[in-house]
Amino acid sequence: MAVELKDLTKRSENYSQWYNELVVKADLAEQSAVRGCMVIKPYGYAIWEKMQRQLDDMFKETGHVNAYFPLLIPKSFLSREAEHVEGFAKECAVVTHYRLKNDPNGGGVVVDPAAKLEEELIIRPTSETIIWNTYKNWINSYRDLPILCNQWANVFRWEMRTRLFLRTAEFLWQEGHTAHATREEAEEEAVRMLNVYGEFAEKYMAVPVVKGVKSANERFAGALNTYTIEAMMQDGKALQSGTSHFLGQNFAKAFDVQFVNKENKLEYVWATSWGVSTRLMGALIMTHSDDNGLVLPPHLAPIQVVIVPIYKNAEMLAKIDEKVAGIVAKLKSMGISVKYDNADNKRPGFKFADYEVKGVPVRLVMGGRDLENNTMEIMRRDTLEKETRSCEGIEEYVKDLLEEIQANVYKKALDFRNSKITSVDSYDEFKEKIEEGGFILAHWDGTPETEEKIKEETKATIRCIPFDSFVPGDKEPGKCMVTGKPSACRVIFARSY
RNA sequence: CGAGGUGUGGCUCAGUUUGGUAGAGCACUACGUUCGGGACGUAGGGGCCGCAAGUUCGAAUCUUGUCACCUCGACCA
Numbered sequence: 001m002a003v004e005l006k007d008l009t010k011r012s013e014n015y016s017q018w019y020n021e022l023v024v025k026a027d028l029a030e031q032s033a034v035r036g037c038m039v040i041k042p043y044g045y046a047i048w049e050k051m052q053r054q055l056d057d058m059f060k061e062t063g064h065v066n067a068y069f070p071l072l073i074p075k076s077f078l079s080r081e082a083e084h085v086e087g088f089a090k091e092c093a094v095v096t097h098y099r100l101k102n103d104p105n106g107g108g109v110v111v112d113p114a115a116k117l118e119e120e121l122i123i124r125p126t127s128e129t130i131i132w133n134t135y136k137n138w139i140n141s142y143r144d145l146p147i148l149c150n151q152w153a154n155v156f157r158w159e160m161r162t163r164l165f166l167r168t169a170e171f172l173w174q175e176g177h178t179a180h181a182t183r184e185e186a187e188e189e190a191v192r193m194l195n196v197y198g199e200f201a202e203k204y205m206a207v208p209v210v211k212g213v214k215s216a217n218e219r220f221a222g223a224l225n226t227y228t229i230e231a232m233m234q235d236g237k238a239l240q241s242g243t244s245h246f247l248g249q250n251f252a253k254a255f256d257v258q259f260v261n262k263e264n265k266l267e268y269v270w271a272t273s274w275g276v277s278t279r280l281m282g283a284l285i286m287t288h289s290d291d292n293g294l295v296l297p298p299h300l301a302p303i304q305v306v307i308v309p310i311y312k313n314a315e316m317l318a319k320i321d322e323k324v325a326g327i328v329a330k331l332k333s334m335g336i337s338v339k340y341d342n343a344d345n346k347r348p349g350f351k352f353a354d355y356e357v358k359g360v361p362v363r364l365v366m367g368g369r370d371l372e373n374n375t376m377e378i379m380r381r382d383t384l385e386k387e388t389r390s391c392e393g394i395e396e397y398v399k400d401l402l403e404e405i406q407a408n409v410y411k412k413a414l415d416f417r418n419s420k421i422t423s424v425d426s427y428d429e430f431k432e433k434i435e436e437g438g439f440i441l442a443h444w445d446g447t448p449e450t451e452e453k454i455k456e457e458t459k460a461t462i463r464c465i466p467f468d469s470f471v472p473g474d475k476e477p478g479k480c481m482v483t484g485k486p487s488a489c490r491v492i493f494a495r496s497y
Numbered sequence: 498c499g500a501g502g503u504g505u506g507g508c509u510c511a512g513u514u515u516g517g518u519a520g521a522g523c524a525c526u527a528c529g530u531u532c533g534g535g536a537c538g539u540a541g542g543g544g545c546c547g548c549a550a551g552u553u554c555g556a557a558u559c560u561u562g563u564c565a566c567c568u569c570g571a572c573c574a
């Protein structure tokens with residue numbers, strides 16, 4: 001017998017099983033036959049499309065434009081930036097040949113040894129190198145700057161272990177790559193885009209995030225500074241949900257991208273890159289879902305309202321169809337996406353359960369009783385509460401309800417997260433608390449060695465040094481919980497995905 | 498790449514210890530009764546048991562090899 005979501009109530013213990021089951025049952029994605037890749041199913045992709053559209057609007061508002069760069073990167077490009085190659089070399093898929101031929105021993109096709117590439121090509125794990133190799137040709141003068149490009153693309157990293165949405169070999173993302181004349185401008189850009197991610201996560205995904213800066217150990221390969229938004233999942237683990245990097249002049253120097261400034265002097269360009277991926281889908285799923293399935297915030301739900309008729313015969317269905325048609329039209333005119341599911345091959349109970357698993361925020365039901373009384377039953381997915389209301393003005397009520405659900409889902413996630421943030425002063429206490437999950441605010445001496453030691457002993461890493469204060473006094477100096485050396489402020493530790 | 502585990506219909510699995518006609522539930526098809534929380538009855542369709550070699554009168558079951566996947570490490574958005 002298949003495992004049902006509701007059987008997995010001890011979510012913290014069976015979390016990964018629960019999560020996988022949820023992704024599959026909610027019709028979002030499935031494991032592909034190709035190693036480490038996933039198939040995103042139409043319903044899951046519809047959510048991604050909504051995310052894409054919203055993010056894209058926000059990028060445009062901050063002055064960015066879209067472009068597209070090649071999938072294949074010459075191997076030599078990758079090695080130009082020393083730290084970058086070290087960070088990605090171990091997970092690159094390599095193209096070595098450009099042709100197949102018929103197998104002389106029969107049957108299928110084999111790689112044609114005569115078609116070996118002189119220089120191997122890498123399937124992009126990220127596009128900094130190919131983009132900076134291109135920017136070299138675009139930039140001569142300070143008048144060419146800044147360049148504010150974004151790319152929507154797929155990337156490929158040969159991961160050892162994969163999880164649907166959270167870590168797949170191939171994933172979809174956007175990567176912004178900007179070039180600036182000054183250090184200050186680039187640093188501002190990196191922070192600006194992190195704020196865009198933060199706003200998107202909280203306003204649209206209803207996922208509360210901590211914005212902050214990464215420690216040196218967790219920094220992007222080739223960056224001077226990495227900013228991050230960190231979310232907390234329901235099992236208390238952290239999920240890095242988006243990053244923005246200040247790249248300094250590293251890539252400009254590696255690809256020799258210089259510009260002439262106003263004083264007619266040559267200078268290297270300052271760079272940033274920033275990205276979010278289909279991992280956000282994982283964050284969305286793991287933040288809000290319950291044992292009945294997915295819970296979608298209305299702003300990202302492909303279907304915001306589903307209407308289910310209950311009828312005994314064709315005549316009755318015709319009456320309901322007629323009555324519902326007006327409501328559907330009105331809801332649509334208000335910009336609400338509605339699905340009227342009058343398919344007669346599924347029973348109402350099945351539909352109820354199915355749309356709950358899919359996370360549809362609001363369900364309206366009309367049956368014989370309602371037809372007589374001019375009412376409908378309304379169920380909200382976040383609380384599972386049901387009530388019966390008159391059809392008069394039901395559209396406005398639904399519109400308000402959607403906003404209320406959006407706010408409530410966020411508040412619930414925020415309250416949960418805040419309840420799992422603790423502050424500790426001793427390493428012993430830290431070791432105890434880390435077992436319970438959640439974010440721990442503690443003092444750290446700032447050295448990679450101490451961070452490494454903590455990671456080895458507790459599996460916890462520094463998620464970020466937060467911009468904002470979470471508990472009174474966390475921005476005041478103290479002593480490292482491990483070494484006792486001075487520390488400027490508390491940082492966030494957690495176990496992570 | 499290290500340690501463990503699993504490959505049997507579309508899905509979840511039993512059968513392997515002790516070799517002897519390929520099983521169950523769900524899903525699917527048809528008909529009927531149902532329909533306000535994942536319906537029920539009856540009848541049906543579908544699998545050379547991951548792949549290869551070996552042992553045997555006979556292999557899903559034993560042996561060897563191989564491939565794939567999963568969990569936990571290491572790595573990572």
